[in-house]
Amino acid sequence: MKKIITLNVNGNDYEIAVRDNRTLLEAIREECNFTGTKQGCDVGDCGSCMVLIDDIPIQSCLTLAVSSQGKKIVTVEGLAKNGEPHPVQKAFDDCGGAQCGFCTPGFLITSKNLLDQNTNPSVDEIKDALSGNLCRCTGYTKIIEAVQVASKALN
Numbered sequence: 001m002k003k004i005i006t007l008n009v010n011g012n013d014y015e016i017a018v019r020d021n022r023t024l025l026e027a028i029r030e031e032c033n034f035t036g037t038k039q040g041c042d043v044g045d046c047g048s049c050m051v052l053i054d055d056i057p058i059q060s061c062l063t064l065a066v067s068s069q070g071k072k073i074v075t076v077e078g079l080a081k082n083g084e085p086h087p088v089q090k091a092f093d094d095c096g097g098a099q100c101g102f103c104t105p106g107f108l109i110t111s112k113n114l115l116d117q118n119t120n121p122s123v124d125e126i127k128d129a130l131s132g133n134l135c136r137c138t139g140y141t142k143i144i145e146a147v148q149v150a151s152k153a154l155n
Ligand code: FES
Pocket: 038, 039, 040, 041, 042, 043, 044, 045, 046, 047, 048, 049, 050, 059, 060, 061, 062
């Protein structure tokens, strides 16, 4: 039996019908059509499904859609403002921080949150913040560099 719920995603309300066991990841991809958030491991290990929930990066594969009502959800599609990419998106592009790109939305969400909390993070702080995000392609060096470049742009 499905329930009608309202999710606030990227500043807009979406009224959707979901079963109790529908994950937030499935709901934002399949009911709200924000497919930037990726379904990787589906068990909380890879970070490709990371979204901001009330400004905290959370694995949407481990979160139920029904428990996400009344919260402010931001996906990678919500990072750009007025048609301009967020500085962290521009830095990933400029530094080659994405290769296949599958992990990138999760990294962008986590990096944006880190820079909101700490505008000048050290390399160790960047590594610590991104420790829940896995990438099979880049070797991480360019990702860390991109966060440093974004940090300089924001300062
Ligand atoms: S898909 Fe959610 S952590 Fe991997």
